[in-house]
Each structure stands twice: as C-alpha cells, then as structure tokens.
Amino acid sequence: MALIEIRNLHASVDGKDILKGVDLVIEPGKVHALMGPNGTGKSTLSNIIAGRDGYTITDGDILLNGQSLLEMEPQDRALAGIFLSFQYPVEIPGVATSTFLKAAINARRRAAGEGEIDAMEFLKLVKAKAKELGVRDDMLKRPVNVGFSGGEKKRAEVLQMALMTPRFAILDETDSGLDIDALKVVADGVNALRSPDRSFLVITHYQRLLSYIVPDVVHVFAGGRIVRTGGPELAEELEAKGYADYTGAAA
C-alpha cells in the first residue's frame, strides 16, 4: 500500500484556487522530488499536508496508510508520522531549543503511552544527533531559531526530523539560503534517515539539492498540479532548460 496518497486535491485561499487537482502516490522508502516555478502552490501543498489553517479544501483527499488526514489536527498528524521541514523555520524568543525538543519528544512519548523522557537520556540522545548534524551545543541553549543563520536553521530542522523519526517527511525548499557546505551537511542528515519504511517529498526549485539527495521520482509542479513525472534525469533536464515549457500550464 502507498504510504502517502493524494487524490485529486483542490484547495483555495480566500476564494482563490491554488491547488487544482493534485494526484500523488508515494510508496514506502521512496524519495520524491517536487520541482517547479515559484508561486505555483508547492508550499501550499506542504502546509495543507501538515494541517495548517487558512486553506479551504474544495475536493479530494490526503491519505496516510489509507487513512484520511484532512479531519486531523496538526499535532495529531505529526504524531501519526507527518513531518514538515519549514521553508522559513519560525523564531520563538524565550523558548530554549532544548526545551522545545524535549516538549516535542515528550508529546510523542505520551501519545505512545510512555512516560516523560529522563533528563540524562534526553541530553545523550540530542547531543549525539546534534553532533552528527553539526549543531553546536550552544545552539541548543539558544531560543528556537533566534539568531540562527540560514544554514543553522535548516540543520536544526533536520535535527528535529532525526528526533521525531517521521514516516513521511516533507522538505520545503530546505536548500534555500544554504551554501554548498551546509547543503552537504543537511543532505547527509536526510540520507542517513532514508529507510525502507520512511518516505520523503523534497520540494525544491533547483536541481542542486537532488545531486545530494537522489530522488526515485521527480515531478514537475505548475499551475496548482503535477504536470509531468519522470526519473532523476528529469531534474537535470529542468536544470538545463528551466521551467519555460511549464509556465503556460499555470495560466
């Protein structure tokens, strides 16, 4: 069975249609890339999957392991295994990153009927993962994303992903604002999480990231839906030719 299935999804914001019939099936263990021009609804799709308010679903459905997500609250989707790595991670003054990570881990443990994580166990877990991703200890003490560079924010997102162990992760323009070194670190972090029962949707504008996170399937997204699907070679074609062929589809 598909891990994620999006069927004929239509959505609008303030009466304006953004998604116009998205169909997407992702099998367990697969990495799909979603590429396309800016402003065509890629981020809207990721926000809707994660459960953000403010969108009206006018038709279609999103299924995780055959179960509809649409009636679920964002936190319930997260606990069911959905993870969104934000294009613009939110800064939260006054809340230490470690406090936030602990709260997120404990939310999962409570949902699983387990007790809160022991302080020592938490530190050991977080520090080990943080080290792998080049997240410095002082970043864990700092407020969530406050004063983090673009690269630090994205690394912190991947650290959260590693701690949340999702079944389906969406990386929304994780490569934006990253230099080549940061890009490698982030890609290595994502690749380390690839497994036969975990799937990814990598949203990006450029082929660059896909040299490091090699997708199984590449989709071109334009005009609120998927207009073409192919293998990794499609990403290279787009890099060479741009999106000019597809902008017409947006009209």
Place this chain on the structure above:
Amino acid sequence: MTASALSLVTVTEAAQAAAPLTDAALTALRAEGLTAFAAHGLPTRTHERWKYTRVSPLAEVSFVAAPTGGDATAIQTAEEQALNVPGALRLVLVNGRLRPDLSDAAALTQAGVSIQTLSDAIATDAAAVKAGLGQALALADNPFVALNTAALSDGLVIRVSATPQAATPLHLLWITDAAAGAAVLVQPRLLVEIGRGAALTLIESQVGATGGDTGGDSLTNRVSDITLGDDARLTHISLHNDSRQARLLTALQARIQRGAVYDGFALTLGGALVRADLRVELLGPGAEARLNGAYAAGTGQHVDTTSFIDHAAPHCTSAQTLKGVLDGTGRGVFQGRVNVQRIAQKTDGHQLHKALLLSRGAEVDTKPELTIFADDVKCSHGAATGELDEDALFYLQARGLDPDTARSLLIEGFLDDVVELVSDDALRDALTAKIHQWLESRS
C-alpha cells in the same frame, strides 16, 4: 479631603500613637505626611499618574492595624510563593515588621552590611534616617507616599559599605498575614544606602501567608528609598506574588550617583492590585539604571507600572523593558516617562513595553513619554501589543504539541525572554521557576 478615606487616616493615626518617635524632626515629618494625605485624599483619575488605576474602592474598606501574625504554617505557605534563591541570607518581615526569630542570623552580622529595623535606626541616628528618606516624591503629589511617611515606624534600614569580600545576597520576605474577614493595612518603609564602591544583591518577595486564592483583604503601602554612592551597584530583584485579595502599592525612589548602577527587575504574578511607582534620578556622569520586568494579570488583577526616569547628568544610561501577559479580564498599565535635562548630553535612554493579550476581555494601557532638553542624546521608546503568534503555534503543533501545551510554552517564552536581561544565573533561574509555577497553576 474626601471623608471616604477616613479609615486609612484613622488606622495611620493609631499607628502614630502606638509608636511615638522621640525625634522632633521626624515627628514633624510624620505630621506633614498625614496633613498632605488628609488634604488631598485618595488620588482620582484626574491625577495624570493615576489615570488608568482606580483606587477609590479603598474608601469602602474598613482597615485595621495589622496583627503580629506569622505562625509556622503561615511562614511555610509564604515561602512556597516566594523566590527560591539558594545561598541568599533571608530576612523575614511579617506585616512590615522584622522577625529575627524567622530570619537568618548571619544576615544581621555580615561584614560591611548594617541592618536595623527602622525604629532602631531612628533611635540610633534620626538625622541619618531623615537624610535617607527620599525627597523626590513630593508628599503633596504622592498621597500614598505621604500616608506611608505619616505611619513611619515599621520597616528596615540596610547600609552597605565597600569591603574586600562581596556581600552575600539578602532576601527580604515581605509576608502579608491577613486573617479572613479583616482588611489589614501594612505600611513599611525600606531604606537602602550603598556606599561608594560597594555592591549588594537585594531580593524581595512580597507574598501572602495564606497562599494564592485565600486570605483576607489587605493593603500594603510600601515605600523604598534607595541611595547609591559613586560607583556603587545594586542588583534588585523583586517578586510580587501576594494572595488573590491583596493590594500592593509600592513606591521606589532611587538616587544614583556618578558611575553607580541600579539593576532592577520586577516580576508580578499575584495580587488583586499591584502598582509600582518608580522614580529614578541619575545624578552623576556614568550612572546607569535598568528597570526591567515582567508581569501577568488574569481576571481580577490589575498591574500598573508607572515610572519616571530623570537624566540629570551627562553620559548616563537608562533602560526599561517590560513585558506583560493579560488574560481573562486582567488589566495592565504602563506609564513611563524619561526626562533628559539640558545638562544631560550623551544620554542613552531606552524604554519598551510589550503586552500579550490572551483574551478579548483583557486590556492594556500604555503611555511611554520622552521629554528631552539636551541636543546630543540617543533615546527611544516603544510599545507593542499583540496576540500569540499563529505561525509559532502552528510550528509547535506541527512538532506534535497540543494547542494548550504550545500556548503555555509560548507564554512562558514571552516572559522568560525578558528575564534573560538578568545576568546572574541563580536569580534568572529563580525568576523563571516562578513563571513556570504560575503557568502550571493556571492550567
């Protein structure tokens, strides 16, 4: 005067009679205070400084003199409400009176630190006490300072002189012990004098002997006079966490000389009415004042910070960041005025108030004011009022936190953010622990 404030006058008169002063000048000052209060009565909303805070309901209350109070359970309950600063030497004051039996003996014998009850200090050297009483708040314009001055007898005098070893922090536990059914009036005076080059960390916890939701009516009208000599330093942390019925009016008058630093932080969580009247005078070049704080007010709570910072010398710095969380029908008030005198070139003065409104019934009134007579200064002020950040809420929910937990975390973060301005780790931890305790108790 308005006949309605009669009870306050009667109880204050009785306090005068119960504790006569031998010193003629101070006796005259007391009389002056009573005359000033009687002449003007309770301030009304036509007084600019009381525009947003209504104290006229005090006229309906029949006050009584505060009992001695302070039995073992009362002290234990009070301690739970207070800041927990390990290592600080504790002085317990029940209804304004020092209780050596409940205090750390070592607090009274520290090298370089002299601590006396106000009445002992008056008996020792009345002229020195009179000199320490701030004249900044004119009695005619400050009815509650006048009333406190009229009652002059309870309280504490702390004098610190420079010693090779830094003084151990002092923690004043102001405990209101009001039995149900009686409205007590407590009017202590605190004098703090930090001599040239000396330093002190002073922690104050204003708490109730009966805990959060119970306890009788009370009015604490506390005045603090603080004098910092050249290059002196006072780190001053205050917690206002009295019981649900308690009313607390505090006035602080600080005179800060050349190179001295007043580093203040006030956290207000409990009490029906909490008003802090701050008046800080920067009197010598390089003097510095920080008046930061955080507060929370829910239904039945009114928290008012009204401050006046006077830059009376060049090269002085003042900074004030205040953050408040308003819930239910809670109300917050911030009136901040920074005055830069003609002589005060190179002034650096900043003021910021931020409020978080959690309900439709909550209200906040802010009035930051800058008056500048010098031409080479760096000053700013600002006020922002908003609701919880929807993006941040979604971010936390997307990580699996339920909305209640997410909101609590954001509220805590909003307040903790300003506590970051406190540089000492132990003090910061004590403050954030109280904020955490408050959040736990409201959920």
